[in-house]
Amino acid sequence: MPFTTQRKVRFQHCDPAGIVFYPRYFEMLNSVVEDFFAEAVGHDFNQLHVENRTGVPTAHIETDFHAPSRLGETLTFELTIRDIGRTSMALRTVALCNGEPRLTCDSTLVFIDLDSGRPLPWPDAMRRRFATEDSQGKQP
Amino acid sequence: MPFTTQRKVRFQHCDPAGIVFYPRYFEMLNSVVEDFFAEAVGHDFNQLHVENRTGVPTAHIETDFHAPSRLGETLTFELTIRDIGRTSMALRTVALCNGEPRLTCDSTLVFIDLDSGRPLPWPDAMRRRFATEDSQGKQP
Amino acid sequence: MPFTTQRKVRFQHCDPAGIVFYPRYFEMLNSVVEDFFAEAVGHDFNQLHVENRTGVPTAHIETDFHAPSRLGETLTFELTIRDIGRTSMALRTVALCNGEPRLTCDSTLVFIDLDSGRPLPWPDAMRRRFATEDSQGKQP
Amino acid sequence: MPFTTQRKVRFQHCDPAGIVFYPRYFEMLNSVVEDFFAEAVGHDFNQLHVENRTGVPTAHIETDFHAPSRLGETLTFELTIRDIGRTSMALRTVALCNGEPRLTCDSTLVFIDLDSGRPLPWPDAMRRRFATEDSQGKQP
Secondary structure, rough: OOEEEEEEEHHHHEEOOOOEEEHHHHHHHHHHHHHHHHHHOOOHHHHHHHOOOOOEEEEEEEEOOOOOOOOOOOOEEEEEEEEEEEOEEEEEEEEEEEEEEEEEEEEEOEEEEEEOOOEOOOOOHHHHHOOOOOOOOOOO | OOOEEEEEOHHHHHOOEHHHHHHHHHHHHHHHHHHHHHHHOOOHHHHHHOOOOOOEEEEEEEEEOOOOOOOEEEEEEEEEEEOOOOEEEEEEEEEEOOOOOEEEEEEEEEEOOOOOOOOOOOOOOHHHHHHHHHHHHHOO | OEEEEEEEHHHHHHHOOOOOHHHHHHHHHHHHHHHHHHHHHHHHHHHHHOOOEEEOOOEEEEEEEEEOOOOOOOEEEEEEEEEEOEEEEEEEEEEEEEEEEEEEEEEEEEOOEEOOOEEOOOOOOHHHHHHHHHHHHHOO | OOEEEEEEHHHHHHHHOOEEOOOHHHHHHHHHHHHHHHHHHHHHHHHHHHHEEEEEEEEEEEEEEOOOEEEEOOOEEEEEEEEEEEEEEEEEEEEEEOOEEEEEEEEEEEEEEEEEEEOOOHHHHHHHHHHHHHHHHHOO
């Protein structure tokens, strides 16, 4: 079962062609990762960044845009963990509108120390939550 | 009773000082007006812009920023109608966090024909909805 | 003589009505203030924020939008100092396209310590540069 | 010889970690494609979108982020054509700061009719300009 959340396509997301301007999708995708960490992993971005001085920058991102999205539509984002490394994590996020796929995004995040910029091993508490999410993601 | 909606302060809103970058507040404020039209006035921005080829551009906007907002906070936006003209509308929107005021924004919108750019009188159906909102806004 | 710089209206600034979405103007206006500090005041935003842990948040901003701007146009921004206080500064920025005014923005910035959030008196070195800019602004 | 242009890392691009927030890179990358069409291909985005009712949406994009970029840095973007199809084009864009690679982005654009959303064959005038750019790109 993927982590699921919704986003409304707003005026601020749309370009002169009346469809979502693709950099705005990446703002949405980042906010989905934000919700995933807060709700599924149990560490919100304020804790991660401000309190713990850690971060989860995106090292690689690859996206296929299947069909345009329009003002007023509601997109459902489904995030699943593809792989967990010692200091990184591979995610797949799909956005759909009424079941029609709009984009598929594969990304790799790295857990880092904000001050040194160096990768850090995922803390055990986070790793356990990933495992729960992951096994859910793999259930039939 | 003002029209009320909430926005979470996300990573994408925050600047290197760790607080909301003020142009992002205007994206939030615009999305509050968008919700106001969809939910209170009964005309969503897709209908207004794409179907009817009308728009509600902002002619004047004036904002006091009382205190900074931080990553992870939830802001409550309260919008009231200050005045309704033949082709325009004056709004006041206040954003609060746990009752603490963060900003007060007075704006004037104009109802226009998107193709000519000319102001249009508010349709009666919209005007009636404004009146309802307005009288609610003025109730003690 | 105001501080002058140009910005091209890009695809990312425009909304489904094909004109600049007003929150994008505030990104441009902030970047004009950024250039003003780097080029006229001699303190770039990296020095101010990262090295010195100071900031210049906007306390008040008031904007009249005179006419819409379209994709591909080049806007000329002219910034003048209206007033300098002990810890604050009042600016006026006008944007024009081929001499036609598009917006007039009056803003008040406060010089602060980023860590405490408290206002700081402008350093003498900055104050001298403001005076130079200001007297230039007032020359006939 | 790639098509080359520069972008300054501004306050609006940076996140609470003090580095460029990756969705802002995509705004920069889109503006680089915009300059490429205006300057190298001879068709600016206003002509393409507003006058001709055509567009060049991104169908696929894949980006490696090699190192973070910081407030005040100047990035050099180098764009080369990797391949030209009947209705599409594959680009590679690299961003560097003082010769240090910051990102490599491979994207595929499709030339479409904005009204139908259907792919269109590239006009001969554009195709000739691509060929010139492309052969330059391949020169030793």
